[in-house]
Amino acid sequence: MNISIKSIFIGLLCLLTLLLVDTHAKVNGSGPITNNGKKWRIGYLEGGPYANYQMILKNLVKSMMDSGWIQQALIPECRDESETKTLWNFLSTKIQSDYLEFPSDAYWDSSWDDGKRKISRNNILKRLNNKKNIDLMLAFGTWAGLDLANNLHKTDTMVISASNAILSGIIKSVGDSGYDHVHAWIDPDKTKRQLRLLHKIIGFKRLGLAYENNKIGKSYAGVEDILKLSRELDFQVIECYLPTETGSANESAELIKCHEQLAPKIDSMYITDYAGLTKKAIKKILSPIFKYKVPMFSQTRYDLVKNGILMGTGRFDFKADAEFYLNIFAKILNGAKPRDLPQKFESPLYLVVNLESAKKIGYRIPLDILAGAFEIYEIIENPGNEE
Numbered sequence: 001m002n003i004s005i006k007s008i009f010i011g012l013l014c015l016l017t018l019l020l021v022d023t024h025a026k027v028n029g030s031g032p033i034t035n036n037g038k039k040w041r042i043g044y045l046e047g048g049p050y051a052n053y054q055m056i057l058k059n060l061v062k063s064m065m066d067s068g069w070i071q072q073a074l075i076p077e078c079r080d081e082s083e084t085k086t087l088w089n090f091l092s093t094k095i096q097s098d099y100l101e102f103p104s105d106a107y108w109d110s111s112w113d114d115g116k117r118k119i120s121r122n123n124i125l126k127r128l129n130n131k132k133n134i135d136l137m138l139a140f141g142t143w144a145g146l147d148l149a150n151n152l153h154k155t156d157t158m159v160i161s162a163s164n165a166i167l168s169g170i171i172k173s174v175g176d177s178g179y180d181h182v183h184a185w186i187d188p189d190k191t192k193r194q195l196r197l198l199h200k201i202i203g204f205k206r207l208g209l210a211y212e213n214n215k216i217g218k219s220y221a222g223v224e225d226i227l228k229l230s231r232e233l234d235f236q237v238i239e240c241y242l243p244t245e246t247g248s249a250n251e252s253a254e255l256i257k258c259h260e261q262l263a264p265k266i267d268s269m270y271i272t273d274y275a276g277l278t279k280k281a282i283k284k285i286l287s288p289i290f291k292y293k294v295p296m297f298s299q300t301r302y303d304l305v306k307n308g309i310l311m312g313t314g315r316f317d318f319k320a321d322a323e324f325y326l327n328i329f330a331k332i333l334n335g336a337k338p339r340d341l342p343q344k345f346e347s348p349l350y351l352v353v354n355l356e357s358a359k360k361i362g363y364r365i366p367l368d369i370l371a372g373a374f375e376i377y378e379i380i381e382n383p384g385n386e387e
Contacts, residue, residue: 030330032068032099035135039101040333043134043155045124047143048112048275049082051303052161052318057087057140059322060329067326070097081303084140085109099333106134110143112275121147128153136332142216145170149182156332159184160325163273163300164191165343168219174344183328183338185321187346191222191299192229194313194349195270198297199233201311201369204268206236208294210258211272213241221272222299238265242274251276256284263288269296271309279383282307293361302352306377310357313349314374321347350374 034040046053058078064070073095078086091102108124110117124147128134137157139148145159149170165171165184172178174186198204207230211221218224230237240258242251255276262269269289271277277285286308289296295310302314324345332338351369354377358365370376 029334030327031334032330033334034099035333039097039099040135041101041103041106041133043103043106043108043124043137044084044088044140045108045110045120045137045144045148046084046140047110047117048141049080049084049109050141050161051081052300053140054078054082054084054087055318056161056321056325057084057138059318060325061087061091063319063322063326064100067330069099069330070095103134112143117143117147124148125152128155136329142168142170142219145184146216149177149179149184151179154181156181156338157183158325158328158332158338161185161321163220164188164222164225167222167224168216171343177339177343180337180339183332183341184343185325185345186343188344189225190347190349191225193346194297194299195226195229196233197313197351198268198270198311199235201366202268202295204235204266204295206238206266206268208238208240208259208262208266208269209272210240210242210255210262210274212244212274214244217242217244220274226270238262242276252278252281252285256281256288259285259288263292263294266294269294271296271298271301273300277301277304279304279307282309282383290357290360293363295361295363296357305352305354305357305375306381307383308354308357308380310361310363311351311353314352321345353377354380356380 058075061075065072076086076090085107088102088107089104092104108120110120134155137148137155139145139157139159140161142162145162145165146168148157149159159165159170159182162168162170162184165186166173166188171182171184171186174188177184209221209226211217211223226237240262242254242258251274255274282304298304298309298312302312305312328341331341351373352375353365353370353373356379
């Protein structure tokens with residue numbers, strides 16, 4: 001059988017075309033892919049334990065399993081509601097994957113301690129720049145985002161669950177992180193969406209707000225957005241400044257003082273994110289609010305609604321958030337530049353209410369609000385000694 005040179009050339013050309021098409025599909029796709037035959041090495045940094053970080057990481061792992069990046073396995077229960085080390089140990093030692101590796105020594109937790117934060121940051125930067133054996137960093141929260149969203153390294157980085165990545169200075173804008181290797185999730189109007197809902201329900205005129213009076217504290221609380229909305233909706237913001245974090249016991253005590261100071265002056269309280277806001281201290285934190293019968297709304301800790309906060313908007317299971325993060329994660333490993341990927345994602349929010357809290361302050365929650373609530377707690381649950 002005679003095969004002409006022309007036939008061989010056409011065959012090779014077709015094969016080359018198929019290879020190019022396959023490579024292009026991988027680079028521009030979002031399916032599982034190896035790092036040139038090797039596994040991608042993933043690192044993790046968090047500012048400290050936080051319930052949202054655990055829930056997001058857990059759902060991100062589930063999404064990785066469902067999409068084939070790692071094999072299906074039973075995800076272990078964590079020691080408490082906030083820690084993520086249990087999940088990382090599971091990823092490091094138990095999961096099976098042809099594509100991903102989660103080194104046990106590539107996990108850093110600053111424990112909300114400034115000294116430890118500096119050490120972790122320096123160690124991470126040395127590793128990223130010298131050993132260069134991590135391919136993608138997952139930076140959970142504002143502290144972690146600020147530590148890695150810079151030009152001190154070039155490792156691809158995803159900033160996850162930062163309170164407001166723009167106001168805190170992590171990224172330049174919704175459309176541009178400012179760094180080729182950095183991507184940061186942003187829900188720029190979340191605070192406004194929450195407060196519009198609260199204002200629609202309560203119709204307040206004097207909103208209480210406790211926060212740290214510095215750049216990070218203001219970004220956590222969404223102060224800039226709150227002040228803008230106050231002018232639009234014609235309400236006054238009554239402020240109390242909290243000290244910089246000094247340990248959970250002191251932080252809780254300072255939060256109680258702020259609530260005692262604010263409660264007689266306000267007709268609604270926006271409870272923002274602060275380290276002292278814990279389950280262990282929630283009863284004392286809310287005591288002044290109940291005393292003066294003030295409706296209160298939780299900015300982030302919607303899980304504390306069952307422990308006495310009147311209302312909050314929460315994510316049901318973080319599944320939608322995890323799918324967004326996985327899509328970004330996969331596209332980066334498939335060759336996309338982090339800076340080029342969309343950062344805006346409006347997390348779906350679900351209203352959660354507590355009927356006993358409403359009764360204690362003498363407030364009747366409108367029937368249409370109750371009908372639209374995702375979750376209703378009939379009693380105030382005792383958190384015991386949980387943090």
